[in-house]
Amino acid sequence: MQHVINTESMHFGFRKGPLIANGLNLEIPEGSVYGLIGENGAGKSTLIRLLLGLCKPQSGSVHLFGKPLNEARPLVFQRVGLVLEHPRAYPHLTVRSYLSVMATYRQLSEVRIDRALQDTQLGGVAGRKVRQLSTGQKQRLALAQAMMPEPDVYLLDEPTNGLDPAGIALVRSLLRRWHKQGKTILISSHQLSELEGLCTHFGLLHQGELVFQGSREKLTLRKQHTLSVSLSCSEPAKAADTLREQFWEVTVLPNDHLRVQIKSNSDSSRIADVLRAAEIELYEMQIQRPRLEDIFLSLTKTN
Amino acid sequence: MYRSILAEWQKAKGSMALWLAVLGTVFNVLLFAGVALVRYPGGLNWSDYLAIHYQGISTMMLPLFVIILCSLVHDLEHRQGHWELLRTSPVSPAALYMGKWIFMLQLFVFAHLMFVVGLLGTGFALGWLVDGFSALRQNPDWSELLRLIGLTIASVLGILSLHHWLSLAFPRFIVPLTFGILGFVLTLLLQNGGWEYLWVLPYAAPLEYVRDWNKLPQPDWWGIYAGVWTSLAYGVIALIGGYLWFLSKW
Numbered sequence: 001m002q003h004v005i006n007t008e009s010m011h012f013g014f015r016k017g018p019l020i021a022n023g024l025n026l027e028i029p030e031g032s033v034y035g036l037i038g039e040n041g042a043g044k045s046t047l048i049r050l051l052l053g054l055c056k057p058q059s060g061s062v063h064l065f066g067k068p069l070n071e072a073r074p075l076v077f078q079r080v081g082l083v084l085e086h087p088r089a090y091p092h093l094t095v096r097s098y099l100s101v102m103a104t105y106r107q108l109s110e111v112r113i114d115r116a117l118q119d120t121q122l123g124g125v126a127g128r129k130v131r132q133l134s135t136g137q138k139q140r141l142a143l144a145q146a147m148m149p150e151p152d153v154y155l156l157d158e159p160t161n162g163l164d165p166a167g168i169a170l171v172r173s174l175l176r177r178w179h180k181q182g183k184t185i186l187i188s189s190h191q192l193s194e195l196e197g198l199c200t201h202f203g204l205l206h207q208g209e210l211v212f213q214g215s216r217e218k219l220t221l222r223k224q225h226t227l228s229v230s231l232s233c234s235e236p237a238k239a240a241d242t243l244r245e246q247f248w249e250v251t252v253l254p255n256d257h258l259r260v261q262i263k264s265n266s267d268s269s270r271i272a273d274v275l276r277a278a279e280i281e282l283y284e285m286q287i288q289r290p291r292l293e294d295i296f297l298s299l300t301k302t303n
Numbered sequence: 304m305y306r307s308i309l310a311e312w313q314k315a316k317g318s319m320a321l322w323l324a325v326l327g328t329v330f331n332v333l334l335f336a337g338v339a340l341v342r343y344p345g346g347l348n349w350s351d352y353l354a355i356h357y358q359g360i361s362t363m364m365l366p367l368f369v370i371i372l373c374s375l376v377h378d379l380e381h382r383q384g385h386w387e388l389l390r391t392s393p394v395s396p397a398a399l400y401m402g403k404w405i406f407m408l409q410l411f412v413f414a415h416l417m418f419v420v421g422l423l424g425t426g427f428a429l430g431w432l433v434d435g436f437s438a439l440r441q442n443p444d445w446s447e448l449l450r451l452i453g454l455t456i457a458s459v460l461g462i463l464s465l466h467h468w469l470s471l472a473f474p475r476f477i478v479p480l481t482f483g484i485l486g487f488v489l490t491l492l493l494q495n496g497g498w499e500y501l502w503v504l505p506y507a508a509p510l511e512y513v514r515d516w517n518k519l520p521q522p523d524w525w526g527i528y529a530g531v532w533t534s535l536a537y538g539v540i541a542l543i544g545g546y547l548w549f550l551s552k553w
Contacts, residue, residue, distance in 0.1 A: 052391050053553075078393040088383045092317045104310040105392045145388075 002030045002066070004153055004184045005051055010060030012050055013208070020046045021057065022208030028186055028201070033179050035199035036188040042205050044188040045085045048157050051186075052082065064153075078106070081146035085157040087138040091131035095122055095141055098130055102145045116144040121170060135162035143174065154178060156187045172198060204295075212295075219295065228288045229268050232257045234281035242278045243271065259288070307394055307402025308409070311376075315410065320375040324414040327368060332421030335359045336429065346435030349426065349443035356422045357451055357513045365455070365509035369411065369462045370483030376407055377470035377479075396553050400546050404467050408456075411463065415455055419448065451513070454531060458508035461537030465505055468545030501530070505541075508534035 005028040013019040020043030028034045038044045049055045051062055053069050062069040064076045089098045099113045117123045120140040125133065133141065139162050146154060160168050175198055178185055189195050195202075202219055204212040212219065233239045236256045243250045248271065249261040260271055268287055275282050315321045335356045339347060342355075380386050389399055423443070430439030462483070469479035483506075490506040501507045502522055508530035511521055522529040 049387075052387075054387050054390060074393045074395055077391050080391065082388065082391050084384070084387055086384065088385050088388060090314055090318075090379060090383060090385070092319075093314065097313065097316060101310050101313045102388075102392075104306050104313060105389070105394050107306060 003027045003063075004030045004065060005186065006063050007051070007057075008061045008063070010050065010057045010062065012046070012055065012057045018043060019208035021050065021060070023060070024208065024210060025213075026051075026203060026210065027213065028184060030184055031179075031182050032201045033175060033185045033187065033199045034201045034203060035195040036186060036203050036205060037195065038188075038190065038205035040190050042190075043208065044190075044205060045157050047205065048084075048155055048186070048188060051155065052080075078149065079152040081149060081151035081154045083139075083142045083146045083154075083156045083159045085161070087135075087142040087162075089130045089138065089141055089145075092129065094127050094129055095133070096126040098141065099145060099148065103148060106149050108148055112148045112150070116148045119147060119174065120144040136164055136167045139163055140167065140170070143171070147174070147178075152183060154183060154185045154187075156185065158189055159187065160189065227262050227264070227267075229260050229262055229271060229285055230257055230288050231260065231271070231285040232283045233275060234283070238278065239275055239280045242274060242280070246274055262287075304398045304402055304405075307398040308405050311402055311406035312409075314379065315406070318375070318379060320372055320379075320410065323368070323371060323375065324410055325417070327364070328414045328417045328421065331356075331360055331364055331418060332425060335422070336425035340429065340433065344435065346433075346438060348438040349441065350447070352422070352426050352439060353443065353448065353451065354513075356418075357455070360418070361455075361458075361509055361511075361513050365459055366462055366483070366487045366506050368414070369459045369509075370466055370480060370487070372407060372410065373463065373466035373470045374476050374480045374483075376403065376410075377467075378476040381474040381476070390553070396550055397546070400471075400549050404464070404542065407463060407467065408460075411459060412456060415452065419452060454512045454527070455509075457531050458512040458534050461505040461508060461534035461541065464538045464541035464545065468541050468548065471545060471549060502528065502533055504530075505534065505537040 005026065007021070007024050007026045010021045010024040010026070012021040018041065024047075026047070036044050036047065046055060050057055051064075051069075053062070053073055064072050065079065067076065069076075090101070093101065096113065096117070099116060100110075103109070103113055117126055120143050122137065122140055122144055125137060130138070130141065139159065143156075143159060146156070160171050163171065175185060175187070179200075187195065187199070199216060201215050202212060203210050230253070231239075232255075236252060236258060240250045240252055240258055243258070243260060251259040253259055262268060262271070265287060268285060272282055272285065338359065339352055339355050343351070347355075380389065394402075426439045426443070429436040430441075466479055466483055469482055473479050486504070487506045490501065490504050490510060493501055493504070494507070494510055499522075501511065508528070512528050512531050524532050
C-alpha cells in the first residue's frame with residue numbers, strides 16, 4: 001500500500017521539553033483514516049506541524065505524496081486540508097468573508113464556499129462575525145476552510161475540541177463521507193473513544209515513539225491477547241486460588257469480583273467448569289473487551 | 304501574487320488598519336483645514352495651504368502612520384496564529400511576503416490620495432464659503448501637488464520595508480511599535496539638534512522631505528532631499544533582507 005505521508009527516522013525534541021519524535025517512522029497509507037493517539041503533551045500537535053514543515057526535524061525526513069516535503073511545498077498543499085488545534089480565523093470578518101479570503105488564496109469559486117457552509121451547517125451564521133461565534137462554531141469554521149479545496153488528505157488536530165454532541169456527530173459523518181470518497185485522513189485526539197469506531201489505522205505515540213502502528217485488524221489481534229472475564233461467585237478467595245492452581249492469571253477486585261485473563265471467548269466456559277468442579281457457585285460472568293484506552297495504557301506501561 | 308494582494312484587501316474590510324487609514328485621513332484633513340482657518344484669518348493661497356497640510360503630516364503623522372499600519376497588518380496574522388495556515392496554503396513565500404508589502408503600500412497610497420482629495424475639497428470649500436480665502440477658488444499648482452505626492456510615497460518606503468520585516472519577525476505587536484517610536488523620537492531629537500547626517504536615518508525622510516518649507520540646511524541630490532534617496536535605498540535593502548529572513552524561517 002502506498003503511503004501518502006511517511007517519515008523516516010525523524011528526530012525532534014524541544015530544548016527544555018519532551019522528546020516528540022525519537023527516530024519516528026510514521027506511515028499513513030493512502031485512503032486510510034489514521035488515528036494518532038497520545039496523552040496530553042505527547043506531541044501530537046507538534047508531530048502534525050513537523051509533517052507540514054511548520055517545525056523542522058533535527059534529523060530524518062518527511063515525505064508527502066512520495067516527495068520530500070522541502071521539494072514538494074507549496075504545491076502539495078493544494079492537496080492538503082488542515083485543521084490546527086486551536087481554530088484560527090480573522091475575528092473582524094464574517095464567516096463567509098473569512099472563507100472568501102481562504103478561497104482567494106486557493107483560487108476557489110464561491111460554489112465551494114456555499115458547499116462548505118452547508119456541509120458544516122454554518123449557513124445560518126454565514127453573516128455573523130467570527131468573534132461572535134461559539135468555540136464549537138469556530139471549530140466547524142476551521143473544518144469548512146479545510147474542506148473547501150476538496151483535498152486528497154486531511155490533517156485534523158483535535159477537530160472535536162469544544163464541540164457539542166451534535167458537532168461531534170457532524171465530524172464523524174464528515175469523516176465517514178471523506179473516507180468513502182477515498183480521502184486520506186490523519187486525526188489526532190486524546191479522547192480515544194471518539195476514534196475507536198472511525199479509524200482504519202492507529203498510531204499510538206508515547207515519549208517520542210510509536211508504541212503501536214498499524215491497521216485496526218492488527219490492533220484487534222492485540223486486543224484478543226488482553227481479553228478478560230469479570231465474575232462474581234460464592235467464595236471469591238477460594239475461587240481465586242482454584243483458578244491460579246489451573247494457571248489462570250487472576251486479580252481480586254475491591255468489590256469481591258474476580259478478573260481473569262483469557263485468550264479467547266471459549267476460555268470462559270472452561271473457567272465455569274473449573275469453578276463448578278470446586279463446588280463454587282457462579283453468580284455472574286462477563287467477558288471484558290478492552291477499549292482503546294486499555295490497549296493504550298497497557299502498551300505505554302510496557303514501554 | 305495577485306490573489307495574495309486580493310486576499311489582503313478582503314482581510315482589510317473592517318480591520319483596524321483600514322479604520323486607521325480612513326479615520327486618520329479624515330482627522331488630518333479636518334485638522335489642517337481648521338489650522339489654516341484659525342492661523343490665517345485673512346486668507347492664504349494654494350501654496351501656503353498645501354504647506355500647512357504637508358508640513359503638518361510630515362512632522363509626525365506619516366512615520367507614525369506607517370509604523371502602526373505595518374504593526375496592525377501583521378498583528379492580524381500573529382494574534383490569530385494564522386501564519387501557520389498561510390504557510391500551508393499553496394501560495395509561494397514570495398507571493399505572501401510581497402503581497403503583504405504591496406497591500407500596505409497600496410493602503411498608504413489610498414490613504415494619501417484620500418488626504419489629497421480631502422485637502423482639495425476643503426480648500427475649494429473655504430475659497431467659496433469664507434471671505435478672504437478667495438485665492439483658493441483658483442486651481443492649485445498641479446505639478447507641485449504631484450511632486451509632493453510622489454515625494455511623500457518615496458519618503459515612507461524605507462520605513463515601510465523596515466517595519467514590514469520587524470513586524471514579521473516579532474509576533475508581539477508592541478515590539479515593532481516600540482522600535483519604531485524610539486527610532487522616530489531619536490530622529491526628532493537629532494533633527495532638533497541640527498545633526499548634519501540626519502538623512503542617513505530611515506525615519507528622517509518623512510520629517511524633512513518637504514524641504515522647500517523647512518528651514519534647516521539639508522543635503523540634496525538631484526534637487527531632492529538626500530533622505531528621500533536613502534529612504535528608497537532602505538526600502539530596497541530591508542525588503543530583500545526581510546524576504547531572506549522570511550525564507551530562512553519558511
